Amino acid sequence: IKEIEVDYKYDVVFEDNLLKKASVIIGVDDKPYADIITNRTDQTYLITKNKKKESVIENAIHYATIVLYFKEPIGIDSCYSEQDGSFNTIVPLGNHVYKKINAKKHENVYYYEGGYLQKAEIDGGLIKFEIVAEN
Template sequence: MRFLILLLIFVSSNAFYEEKASFEVVHRGKSIGVLEAVKEVVYKKTVYRNQTNIDTRVITKIEVNYGYNVTFDRLGLVEASARIKFNGKQRTNAFTERKGEGYTFVRDNEKPEELNQDIKYSTVKLIFEEPKNISNVYAEEHGEFHTIKQIASNTYRKTSPDGKENTYYYKNGILEKAEIDGGVIKFQIQRVDNE
């Protein structure tokens, strides 16, 4: 009986933790979508799920759906999928998986690429964890590493190899807003208080 009670205490204290974050997507002062993110800790794994839906008209109609599902354990990234649709058509379908000491990255059914670098921090973590003492970020969509540096107090700039820059603003370790260069469209995300 004592063992069962200890087991139940251990399982209940280590089994599940969930955190949610919601952001409004803003372009030129107008709300054009939402970003919903969830961080779940289940036993020794942390799963990040991120869904962004954008619907606007610039010169023509733009409808973009970003979906990320990323798992980390104590060693780093386990696996990551990034799926992006543009105006209803698949634009990106990327998958990263840990294989032995490295990773395999596959995008849009192309030939797999080998990545021989540890992945401890990726773009989905930017929603939930201020990147203190982090110098590079793995981009799940592209299978590449972006540099990140602190440019002011609680403010960080992430730069991709092709020069696109995103800026992230934190307060008390929590992401408040970000300026994003999404390629097709530049936009901001602003935290929505969940009550």
């Protein structure tokens, strides 16, 4: 077993219920791993990964993955992944529990109470972990 340190820095801004910009910087063992930027320009979004133009998204983005940590996704069936510039599927499982399936088919499960996240089971590919809210 090898111990690694992974640092995530998210800076996500919504304005008038639309994603305005997102910046995700990931470091592994104090070394840069990924730098993903999403910027809204007029009616589209420009996605840049590691300083290279990756893609353009033409649809408005109203819900992003980071919001799952703060607000129950009632009536939401997809969310934008600030981490990789793709869209994830959200499946309601009942009883305020939701499954998020990302582009690599990894599944995370989110548990809410009173509209707030209580627990999340995260499949990060190489690692799996759980986040539990402190009361």
